[in-house]
Amino acid sequence: MAFRGDRPRIGQVAQLAGVSATTVSHALNGRRPVSAETRRRIMDAIAELGYRPNVVARGLRAGRSLTIGLVIPDITNPFYPVLARGVQDVLGPAGYDEIITNTNGVRDLERAALDKMISRQVDGVAFAVFHTHADDLQPVIDAQIPVVRLGGRAAQTGVDLVHSDDEGGAREAVRHLIHNGYRRIAFICGPAAEGPAAERVAGYRAALAEAGIGPQQNMVVHTDFSRAGGAHGVEKLIRQRKRPDAVLCANDMMAIGALDAARERGLRVPDDLAVMGFDDIEAATLVTPQLTTIANPAREIGMACARLLLDRINGVAGPPKEIVIPTRLVRRQSA
Amino acid sequence: MAFRGDRPRIGQVAQLAGVSATTVSHALNGRRPVSAETRRRIMDAIAELGYRPNVVARGLRAGRSLTIGLVIPDITNPFYPVLARGVQDVLGPAGYDEIITNTNGVRDLERAALDKMISRQVDGVAFAVFHTHADDLQPVIDAQIPVVRLGGRAAQTGVDLVHSDDEGGAREAVRHLIHNGYRRIAFICGPAAEGPAAERVAGYRAALAEAGIGPQQNMVVHTDFSRAGGAHGVEKLIRQRKRPDAVLCANDMMAIGALDAARERGLRVPDDLAVMGFDDIEAATLVTPQLTTIANPAREIGMACARLLLDRINGVAGPPKEIVIPTRLVRRQSA
DNA sequence: GTGAAAGCGCTAACAG
DNA sequence: CTGTTAGCGCTTTCAC
Numbered sequence: 011m012a013f014r015g016d017r018p019r020i021g022q023v024a025q026l027a028g029v030s031a032t033t034v035s036h037a038l039n040g041r042r043p044v045s046a047e048t049r050r051r052i053m054d055a056i057a058e059l060g061y062r063p064n065v066v067a068r069g070l071r072a073g074r075s076l077t078i079g080l081v082i083p084d085i086t087n088p089f090y091p092v093l094a095r096g097v098q099d100v101l102g103p104a105g106y107d108e109i110i111t112n113t114n115g116v117r118d119l120e121r122a123a124l125d126k127m128i129s130r131q132v133d134g135v136a137f138a139v140f141h142t143h144a145d146d147l148q149p150v151i152d153a154q155i156p157v158v159r160l161g162g163r164a165a166q167t168g169v170d171l172v173h174s175d176d177e178g179g180a181r182e183a184v185r186h187l188i189h190n191g192y193r194r195i196a197f198i199c200g201p202a203a204e205g206p207a208a209e210r211v212a213g214y215r216a217a218l219a220e221a222g223i224g225p226q227q228n229m230v231v232h233t234d235f236s237r238a239g240g241a242h243g244v245e246k247l248i249r250q251r252k253r254p255d256a257v258l259c260a261n262d263m264m265a266i267g268a269l270d271a272a273r274e275r276g277l278r279v280p281d282d283l284a285v286m287g288f289d290d291i292e293a294a295t296l297v298t299p300q301l302t303t304i305a306n307p308a309r310e311i312g313m314a315c316a317r318l319l320l321d322r323i324n325g326v327a328g329p330p331k332e333i334v335i336p337t338r339l340v341r342r343q344s345a
Numbered sequence: 346m347a348f349r350g351d352r353p354r355i356g357q358v359a360q361l362a363g364v365s366a367t368t369v370s371h372a373l374n375g376r377r378p379v380s381a382e383t384r385r386r387i388m389d390a391i392a393e394l395g396y397r398p399n400v401v402a403r404g405l406r407a408g409r410s411l412t413i414g415l416v417i418p419d420i421t422n423p424f425y426p427v428l429a430r431g432v433q434d435v436l437g438p439a440g441y442d443e444i445i446t447n448t449n450g451v452r453d454l455e456r457a458a459l460d461k462m463i464s465r466q467v468d469g470v471a472f473a474v475f476h477t478h479a480d481d482l483q484p485v486i487d488a489q490i491p492v493v494r495l496g497g498r499a500a501q502t503g504v505d506l507v508h509s510d511d512e513g514g515a516r517e518a519v520r521h522l523i524h525n526g527y528r529r530i531a532f533i534c535g536p537a538a539e540g541p542a543a544e545r546v547a548g549y550r551a552a553l554a555e556a557g558i559g560p561q562q563n564m565v566v567h568t569d570f571s572r573a574g575g576a577h578g579v580e581k582l583i584r585q586r587k588r589p590d591a592v593l594c595a596n597d598m599m600a601i602g603a604l605d606a607a608r609e610r611g612l613r614v615p616d617d618l619a620v621m622g623f624d625d626i627e628a629a630t631l632v633t634p635q636l637t638t639i640a641n642p643a644r645e646i647g648m649a650c651a652r653l654l655l656d657r658i659n660g661v662a663g664p665p666k667e668i669v670i671p672t673r674l675v676r677r678q679s680a
Numbered sequence: 681g682t683g684a685a686a687g688c689g690c691t692a693a694c695a696g
Numbered sequence: 697c698t699g700t701t702a703g704c705g706c707t708t709t710c711a712c
Contacts, residue, residue, distance in 0.1 A: 017463070017488055019705060030683045035707055045681060060484070062464045066410055067705035069401045070688050077444075085426045088627075095421050098447060107465070109412075109442045112433060128352070129397045130442070149395070153352055266631060273633075292423075296601060296631045298608075354689060365699045370691055380697060402689035405704050 018059040026055035038063060069131065078134040078319060079127035080108045083115045088291045089308050090138070093160070096312020097136060104320055106133065115139065121146050128153045134319040136160055140205035156322030158315045161206055170322070172315045172333045176206040176288075179304040179337030180213025180258065181220075183286050186302070186339055187256045188221050192284050195223075196254035198243035198264055200235040207235070207260045210288060214258060229254060233264075240267025241274075244283075248275060255283065256345065262287035262294050265301055269344065284345035299343030310335045353394040361390035373398060404466065413469040413654060414462035415443050418450045423626045424643050425473070428495070431647020432471060439655055441468065448474065456481050463488045469654040471495055471647075475540035491657030493650045496541060505657070507650045507668045511541040511623075514639040514672030515548025515593065516555075518621050521637075521674055522591045523556050527619050530558075531589035533578035533599055535570040542570070542595045545623060549593060564589060568599075575602025576609075579618070583610060590618065591680065597622035597629050600636055604679065619680035634678030645670045 024031040029048055036042040037052045044052070055061070069075040078101060082090045098108060109130065111123040120139055127135050128149060135150055138160035144167045150157050151167065158170045187195050197214045200207050211230065218225065231246050233239035240259050244267075247254050259265040265287030269279060277283045279299055287294060290305035314333050321328075359366040364383055371377040372387045379387070390396070404410040413436060417425045433443060444465065446458040455474055462470050463484060470485055473495035479502045485492050486502065493505045522530050532549045535542050546565065553560065566581050568574035575594050579602075582589050594600040600622030604614060612618045614634055622629060625640035649668050656663075 020707095021705085031706080032683060032708080033681085036682090039707080041707085043681065048681080062460060064405075064466060064705055065464045066401055066404045066466045067688090068707075070399075070405050070690090070704090071706045071708080073688075075401055084430075085420070086430050088423065088426075091420045091423075091426050094445075095419075095447065098445075102446075107444045107446070107461070109444060110429075110433075111437075111442070112430065125397060126442070130400045152395075293628055293631050296628045298633050355691095356689085366689090367691075367700080368698060371698090374691080376691085378697060383697080399689055402704090403691075405688090405706085406690045406692085408704075 017064075018061045020061070020063070023052065023055045023059060023061045026059065027051040073131075074133050074323075075131045076106050077130065077132045078106050078108050078136065079123070079130070079132040080110045080136045080138075081113060081120065081123045081127070082110065082138045083140070084112050085110060086112075088293070089289060089306070092308035093138070093312040093315075096309035097316045098312075099309075100313045100316035101320070113139065117143060117146070124150050128155065133323050134158070136315050136319065156319055158318050158322075160311060160315060163209075168330045170318050170331050170333075172311055172318065172335065173206070174306050174311060174335045175337050176209035176306075177213035177216070179288065179306070180210040181217040182213075182337070182339050183258050183288070183304050184214050184217030185221070186341070187258070187284055187286065187345060188217070188223070190280075190284070190345065192256035192345075193223065194226060194229070194252065194254045194256070196229045196231065196243075196247050196257045198240055198247075198257055198259045198268065199230060199232050200239070200260055201232055210260055227252070235261060235264065237263045237267035237270070240264030240269075241271040242267070244268045244271035244275075248277070248283075256280075256286070257283065258286045258288075260288060262289045262291045262301060262303055265303065265344070266293060266297050269297055269299075269301070280343070280345050286345045290340050294340075295342070302342045302345040303340050305338040305340050307335050307337065352399075353396045355396070355398070358387065358390045358394060358396045361394065362386040408466075409468050409658075410466045411441050412465065412467045413441050413443050413471065414458070414465070414467040415445045415471045415473075416448060416455065416458045416462070417445065417473045418475070419447050420445060421447075423628070424624065424641070427643035428473070428647040428650075431644035432651045433647075434644075435648045435651035436655070450475060452478060452481070459485050463490065468658050469493070471650050471654065491654055493653050493657075495646060495650060498544075503665045505653050505666050505668075507646055507653065507670065509541075509641050509646060509670045510672050511544035511641075512548035512551070514623065514641070515545040516552040517548075517672065517674050518593050518623070518639050519549050519552030520556070521676075522593070522619055522621065522680060523552070523558070525615075525619070525680065527591035527680075528558065529561060529564070529587065529589045529591070531564045531566065531578075531582050531592045533575055533582075533592055533594045533603065534565060534567050535574065535595055536567055545595055562587070570596060570599060572598045572602035572605070575599030575604075576606040577602070579603045579606035579610075583612070583618075591615075591621070592618065593621045593623070595623060597624045597626045597636060597638055600638065600679070601628060601632050604632055604634075604636070615678070615680050621680045625675050629675075630677070637677045637680040638675050640673040640675050642670050642672065 020031045024034045037044045037049050113119040134156045161173045231243045233243045268285045287301045287303035290303045294301035355366045359369045372379045448454040469491045496508045566578045568578045603620045622636045622638035625638045629636035
């Protein structure tokens with residue numbers, strides 16, 4: 011069978027340069043000295059033929075594919091492109107490419123994605139899911155492929171973990187509100203406090219406690235992790251006898267919804283109601299008033315993850331690590 | 346050398362099932378009939394061993410990698426994740442994965458990305474760049490790898506092209522403004538009318554002409570393709586003696602900047618100044634007033650591209666195609 | 681500093 | 697319907 015494009019192979023380069031394929035290989039990979047003169051002839055031959063090493067063949071032989079798998083819920087969620095960029099900007103220069111798979115947060119798809127990564131013989135996997143199914147990672151671990159989990163609590167499986175300081179960030183948010191004189195501070199959460207949201211609630215509670223503000227009635231409402239959810243949360247809160255004077259939302263989209271509801275109800279932000287978000291997605295600067303929020307450094311998370319993966323791939327051992335990326339308060343107009 | 350994880354190979358499956366590796370291969374790929382009984386034994390063996398075919402080996406042998414390359418400026422630009430999703434949603438079920446490379450619009454990186462795709466023996470390439478360098482694609486074409494260009498004008502190289510109807514969209518936008526009574530309609534463009542922007546300007550001019558509105562003085566301003574650029578464009582326009590009553594911007598971020606400037610200057614939108622964008626990024630619904638814009642269907646573009654690629658890979662020949670994806674007017678509040 | 685030969689895991693002739 | 701054999705393009709012993 012005629013193979014695609016009939017590209018030059020290493021043997022042709024060797025022939026043209028008057029050396030063996032072995033020497034060409036070593037000239038290219040630097041695993042063994044090659045004389046300057048030989049190297050020059052090889053490079054000339056490569057240029058003349060337009061030779062490009064076949065990464066697939068190399069991968070098969072070497073047991074490495076120079077590929078890492080990134081398993082995420084949805085690249086369309088603005089957090090992940092930034093994270094992916096961070097990963098790539100570290101891994102790219104090291105010669106790795108990424109295969110990105112979207113799971114929509116569906117467990118079966120997550121499992122299938124991991125299976126695929128094993129089949130593809132990836133050299134590492136970055137796995138970002140809310141619902142942590144530790145055992146779903148087992149096949150990857152068995153295949154001895156380094157895995158880094160993104161987000162979530164410390165893993166039981168002993169895999170590396172990179173996540174932002176959700177609890178600390180929420181604490182800082184609430185401190186900021188308290189500092190600005192707000193006292194009845196609500197938290198608008200998703201249906202359940204799952205994933206990062208759980209830690210954000212924890213930070214919220216901790217900050218209230220440390221300020222001597224006891225838990226207040228009905229100040230944590232559960233809705234959806236969406237714009238409509240945020241709006242709905244505010245609706246719910248202001249129907250109560252004791253209204254909040256500030257709301258912290260589990261993410262920015264919810265906070266934007268909160269802003270919608272406030273405007274709808276004629277509430278001035280931040281005078282009648284302060285609103286804070288979490289994540290600092292680009293949209294936070296698009297709304298009016300601009301959103302005060304906690305930056306969730308997606309890019310740094312991606313980069314830290316990539317570095318960890320590189321270390322593992324290169325056999326820099328050590329016990330499983332947990333890397334916590336600090337968040338950062340971003341003051342704008344809404345609180 | 347001990348290979349990673351010592352995963353079961355096809356031979357082990359064959360042995361356990363009491364058949365040859367060939368038969369296992371065929372049972373898996375369905376290229377040749379396998380008796381029901383044999384197939385059952387093979388499947389049992391696969392399940393027992395947890396066997397997963399090695400895609401890299403398969404790729405080397407078959408000359409296909411089941412991978413396609415997506416070369417884009419920046420996954421962080423909100424247009425591309427949606428496009429990538431569209432590509433994946435078509436290609437994924439067909440067994441393909443994507444490698445995404447960001448070029449930042451830098452020509453050397455574009456070339457390097459294409460080289461890499463050839464090295465990786467991808468089965469197809471989707472190439473999205475503003476600055477069309479037809480000859481940069483030549484190595485890929487020589488390697489007989491199907492390429493689909495995304496965006497830009499009809500290619501001279503004879504490669505497939507998928508793009509949205511930028512000219513028609515702009516025409517529709519201007520018609521909408523005219524229909525709503527606006528007559529002094531400006532266009533805020535980037536530094537040069539490059540890429541899609543060129544066609545958007547053309548559509549703008551065409552619509553004015555067809556409405557019998559001759560070209561007006563200083564109604565096309567050049568700034569940056571950014572939020573600040575849009576704001577700057579409005580500033581420039583309203584300093585003129587004859588102000589526009591509407592502006593069409595080359596993209597949504599610019600339109601959002603235009604909204605900023607209007608607010609700053611106390612101009613009511615759309616009463617004093619109508620504002621329209623282009624692309625319908627998510628942010629368009631985030632601003633106040635919400636942006637009336639032209640939806641640039643990234644997802645459809647990605648899906649059409651993927652289908653075209655599949656056709657080419659499967660040898661469904663035919664001459665190079667140009668697929669134009671229609672845009673759609675999205676009426677909201679700003680015009 | 682260089683080569684010959686073996687083989688990564690799989691699929692596709694060819695042969696029955 | 698099934699098996700044997702060769703080989704995809706490369707890297708890596710082992711030998712010189």
